[in-house]
Amino acid sequence: MFAAERRQLILEMVRANGAVSLRELARVVQTSEVTVRRDVRALEAEGLLDRRHGGAVLPGGFTRESGFPQKSHLATAEKTAIADLAASLVNEGEAVVVGAGTTTQELARRLARVPGLTVVTNSLLVAQALAHANRVEVVMTGGTLRGSNYALVGSGAEQSLQGLRVSRAFLSGSGLTAERGLSTSNMLAASVDRALVQAAAEVVVLADHSKLGTDTMFQTVPTDVITRLVTDEPSSHDERSATELQALADQGVQIAVAGVAQGSSAPRPGQGAGAGPNGGRGEGPAGRQSRRDMPMPGPRRTHPPTAPGGPGLRGPVSLSDQQLSGRVADLAPRRR
Numbered sequence: 001m002f003a004a005e006r007r008q009l010i011l012e013m014v015r016a017n018g019a020v021s022l023r024e025l026a027r028v029v030q031t032s033e034v035t036v037r038r039d040v041r042a043l044e045a046e047g048l049l050d051r052r053h054g055g056a057v058l059p060g061g062f063t064r065e066s067g068f069p070q071k072s073h074l075a076t077a078e079k080t081a082i083a084d085l086a087a088s089l090v091n092e093g094e095a096v097v098v099g100a101g102t103t104t105q106e107l108a109r110r111l112a113r114v115p116g117l118t119v120v121t122n123s124l125l126v127a128q129a130l131a132h133a134n135r136v137e138v139v140m141t142g143g144t145l146r147g148s149n150y151a152l153v154g155s156g157a158e159q160s161l162q163g164l165r166v167s168r169a170f171l172s173g174s175g176l177t178a179e180r181g182l183s184t185s186n187m188l189a190a191s192v193d194r195a196l197v198q199a200a201a202e203v204v205v206l207a208d209h210s211k212l213g214t215d216t217m218f219q220t221v222p223t224d225v226i227t228r229l230v231t232d233e234p235s236s237h238d239e240r241s242a243t244e245l246q247a248l249a250d251q252g253v254q255i256a257v258a259g260v261a262q263g264s265s266a267p268r269p270g271q272g273a274g275a276g277p278n279g280g281r282g283e284g285p286a287g288r289q290s291r292r293d294m295p296m297p298g299p300r301r302t303h304p305p306t307a308p309g310g311p312g313l314r315g316p317v318s319l320s321d322q323q324l325s326g327r328v329a330d331l332a333p334r335r336r
Helices: 003-017 022-029 033-045 076-087 102-111 124-130 155-160 187-198 239-250
Strands: 019-021 050-052 055-057 095-098 117-121 136-140 144-146 151-153 166-171 175-177 181-184 200-206 218-221 228-232 254-258 291-294
Touching (some): 003 019, 003 022, 003 033, 003 055, 019 022, 022 055, 033 050, 033 055, 076 102, 076 200, 076 228, 076 254, 095 102, 102 117, 102 124, 102 166, 102 200, 151 155, 155 187, 175 239, 187 218, 239 254
Parallel strands (some): 095 117, 095 166, 117 136, 166 200, 200 228, 228 254
Antiparallel strands (some): 019 055, 050 055, 175 181, 181 218, 254 291
């Protein structure tokens, strides 16, 4: 494919989706990320798009939010790996909240195999993924339906979360930076996400590498409130994403990196890593995921206390050896 053809296709993808990762662009145009990065740089010089951490967005400042149909086809293998690893944090009998998003929907499909679980959500897609799960109770918030991502928002959703207490919240968003934390481009969605955070003793952010370093309009979770980030492995050429991960670790966020098998498609729900005998714990032989942790520097942060008698965990989650497939890499926060 000639350079002009590649760049036209890249431009069409960005215009259709609002934001596309370099990895996804490279896959579609069937070339390397290095070549795609050069194409994106040339298109930016012409004012046709803007570069972002690990991707490209429409020109004109903050990224606009793509609709669910566009998001569901982006970084599918990465989202699958992230969901597999995030599901291993959840134990039988827990109560958690799960926010709206395509990555959290993938997580919900795996949580359907965890017995005794209670899931509170404002996402119709998350609820649908859990609707027929045995021994999983689903609690929906109230609110007004936001059709672009099938989520309930507004004062009704926020009020229904008052007085709630769960062990942890799983959230996604449009961007994540060490400076501002998790953010989204919709004010109503941001407000509900903040209410979900208030209900949880710990906050786990699910974000693929294309969201690292991307800053959008409304802050949802400040960096000092995020307990753990579950993400995928940035490419070897994506130095900015690696720098962002290190900056997040330096601020006390635990980083869990899920390995994505190269040259393979994302497993369907019920297959691969999420289909093991242990309820979606990522132990299936066909879907082993590597995992790296960046331990928190300095003293452990104090999270809001759990209500008497209610579920909750203090500090970072510790996974058993059986739950970890792959090596633990030697990524650690830099000393200040």
